[in-house]
Amino acid sequence: MLAVCKVVVLFGSILLLVGQNGFAGANRVDVLRGQQCTQVCNTPAQSGACSYTFVVPKNEKDPSCQSSPSAQILTEMKRDVKKTSDKANRLRHQFSRYREDRELSNAIMRKEIVNATARMEIRSLEHDVKVKNLEIQLLNQTLQLERLKRKNEELEKIVLMSEVDLIQMRDVHQTVDHLNEVVTTLQTRLNEVSQLLTGQLQEMLSGQLGIGHPPGGFPPAPGALSAQPQSAFSAARQTKMYGSIPPQRIGFDKIFVNEGGDFHHGNGTFVTRVPGVYFFTFTIQSYDGKFTNIALVQNGREQVTLYTEDDDRNIMQSQSIMLRLATNDKVWLQLDGGTHHAILSFHDNRITFSGYLVYAKFS
Structure with missing residues (x-):
């Protein structure tokens, strides 16, 4: 049972x-x-x-x-059992596939998490690199700013020294002008004294000897300044000028003094009328970004030069010389050739050229 x-x-x-x-x-x-x-x-x-x-x-x-009916029932039961078994096998197979898919999905998810973590770490490293690069750029800019500050201080010192030199040069010119005025005043007074003495001498001779004035009057006393010939000029240029090939003379468009008419301002040439010793001086302002090479030329031969580099600022310089000149000797200022040479001036007369006879010397 x-x-x-x-x-x-x-x-x-x-x-x-x-x-x-x-x-x-x-x-x-x-x-x-x-x-x-x-x-x-x-x-x-x-x-x-x-x-x-x-x-x-x-x-x-x-x-x-x-x-028999029992056999049919058993057959149906066998069929049901087989279906149930097949269904159970299918369920087990589906569960196995589900578990495999689940494991694969979990593996893929873990891989994606690892990849996302790696990408975040890479982005973090890239961000750190960018920050370091920005720090380096900031440091370089700071160093460059310091260098610019030092250069600016040096340029300010140079400008200050140039201004001091310019002031001193102006003082020298003023002193020379004052001395010229003093010399002119002394010459005038000496001429007056010489004329007075000459007149008194003539009166004394006329009274003592009983003779009149000789025809044409008495000759001037020895050393009388009134007998010394005069030659002096001073001119300015009010416009800029560029160099060319061949080098060209510097012309002037404003005349301050031209005693004796020996200076020809159109081509800037002084032609000696009275032989003797002359004093010449000239002042030039450079053109920013251009070279300046000016020569004082006597009869085609350079005597002195004035030179500046192609600086970013304008520089004013002066040059002076004394020359012994004979009759018809020519003196002028000449700008060196090439468009990389230039000088600058405006209505305030930044380019000047002056000269005068110190004393005559006849051969």
Whole structure:
């Protein structure tokens, strides 16, 4: 008899008991009609790890039990068991695939997390590199600013020195002008004294000797300044000028003084009328970004020059010289050739050229 009943199915007048046989230790199905077990035929079935035995009433007409209703029920049960087993296998297979897909999805997610973390670290490193580059650029700009400050201080010192030199040069020019005025005043007074003495001498001679004035009057006293010839000029240029090939003379468009008419301002040439010793001076302002090379020329030969580099600022410089000149000697200022040479001036007369006779010396 059965130890434990698992399933009880009532099909018509047939009672199905599914359980575990205590004697055989295997799963079996007993088909009972009423309360008694009739003669049965055993039909085993295998499903997975379980083994089933179907016990049905024996049909005397058909010993194989295939055509009995119990056999049909068993066949349907086998079919149901097979479907259930197949469904369980499919479910296990689907669960296995689901688990594999889940593991693959988790692996992909972990990989994406690792990649995202790596990208964030790379971005952080790139940001650090950019910050370092900005710090380096800031340091370079700071150093460059310091260099510019030092250069600016040096330029301010140079400008201050240039201004001091310019002031000193102006003082020198003022002193020279003052001395010229003093010399002119002394010459005038000496001429007056000489004329007075000459007149008194003539009167004394006339009174003592009883003679009149000689025809044409008496000659001037020796050393009388009124007999010394005069030659002096001072001119200015009020426009800029560029160099050309060949080098050209510097012309002047404003005349301050031209005693004796020896200076020709159109081509800036002084032609000696009175031989002797002359003093010449000239002042030039450079053109920013251009070279300045000015020469004082005597009869085609350079005597002194004035030179500046192509600086970014304008510089004023002066040059002076004394020359012994003969009659018809020519003196002029000449700008060196090439368009990279230039001088600058405006209406305030920044380019000047002056000269005068110190003393005459006839051969």
